[in-house]
Structures are given as C-alpha cells and as structure tokens.
Amino acid sequence: MKSDIAKFIEAARFAAKKHTGQTRKGADAEPYINHPLEVANLLANVGKIEDFDVLIAALLHDTVEDCGVKKEEIAELFGETVAGYVSEVTDDKSLPKARRKELQIEHAPALSRGAKQIKLADKISNIADIINSPPAGWSSQRKIEYVEWGEKVVAGLRGANPKLEKRFDELTEKARLKFQ
C-alpha cells in the first residue's frame, strides 16, 4: 500500500510527463505543469485541504481534457475517487466551446464538494494568470469576459471552501480594477 505522499508525487510526475511539450498561453510560455501544481498548491495552502484524493486529482485535473488520458488509467493508478473528481472537472470536448462554457455554469452546483474545490482553485489560477501572464493578444474586453464567466461558474461552487472563495473574490476585484 503506497503512502499518500508517495501517490501525490507519483501523480505530479505522471501529469508532468503527460503535459510534456505543452505551454501556458501567457507571453512567457511557462510549462503547462506549472498550472496543475498551482491548483494543488492553492488547495493545500489557501484552502487548507488535507484530503489527498482532492490534492492528487488537482495535479491530474487537465490530463483527460488536454492529454487524452483515459479515466480508467487514472482509476487504476490513483483510485476511483481521484478518477471521479478528474471526470467531474473535465469538459466534453466533442461539444462546441460556447456550449462547454454554458455547461460549466449549469453543472457547477451539482458537483461533489471535492470537485467544487478543485474547480474553484482552477478558476483562481486561471484568473491570476490573466492578471499576471495573460494569453497573448487578449484585449481587456476578452479578459473581462473571462472573469465574468468565471464568476458565474463560481456562483455555483460557493459554500465548498470559504477561504478559496475569499481568494477568488479578491482576485476578481483586482482584475476589475485592472481591466475596466
């Protein structure tokens, strides 16, 4: 039986390998793995979450959507609970982007508490990136639209983790001041 920390570091290594060659959309093109690491960091150090299934799922949260990893592989390596959280935060890429964005808003209230916490940290990480390292070519208008959409998703996640919600609110306030 592996320890929680052994599984956690294995998940970091697995995600790093799967995201090989992928970069964030910011001007400095950081390695993509910086984002799942930041999501896990926010959960542990802002959200004060100690549930390793949630922390491990955070590291893996974009591997199904962006790297073609199968849910079954995650279940085999990291367990059904982790695989369930990753599935819950994975968009159906066969749908058009606008529909996927609507569905995130619609589905948010029905997510499990663990998936809500991961999604909150994901939105915090992405909005922080839009403030500090925005995708090349995005107008202020597009940045504001992203923040407003994020607020609609997060409306359905509230109650899952007040500390993360506070961080989200501080960040959206900062974004508003910067981009409006």
Ligand code: NDP
């Ligand atoms: P995208 O989905 O194209 O990009 C945002 C996603 O990219 C994030 O959710 C994040 O996903 C990932 N990402 C990677 N690097 C970064 C980074 N440095 N900073 C932030 N996110 C990063 O954006 P949208 O299509 O959602 O566009 C935002 C809004 O703009 C929408 O509401 C849309 O309607 C509008 N829009 C406006 C256009 C215009 O020209 N004015 C054109 C198209 C859309 P992950 O966590 O999965 O990595």
Ligand code: ZN
């Ligand atoms: Zn993400």
